[in-house]
Amino acid sequence: MSDLNLNQNPNADQPQNQDDLELGLKVLSFCIPIAGAIIYFVNKDKAPVKAKSACTMALIGFGVGLVAQIIQRILVN
Numbered sequence: 593m594s595d596l597n598l599n600q601n602p603n604a605d606q607p608q609n610q611d612d613l614e615l616g617l618k619v620l621s622f623c624i625p626i627a628g629a630i631i632y633f634v635n636k637d638k639a640p641v642k643a644k645s646a647c648t649m650a651l652i653g654f655g656v657g658l659v660a661q662i663i664q665r666i667l668v669n
Contacts, residue, residue, distance in 0.1 A: 613645035
């Protein structure tokens, strides 16, 4: 029974990067939310802090864009 690997995470033995996302990638994630989603999925296992920052900025950028479109449609009509 000691031969069984009970650890389900294959990357558990690798150290996780705790650095935050660079400013340029945060701006990219904010301006182009789909890029933030891609950055999230690329980094979610090896750098969870970077992935969370990219996801947060993408969601904020999506929300700001949505509110801006609503305001624009109200003001144009």
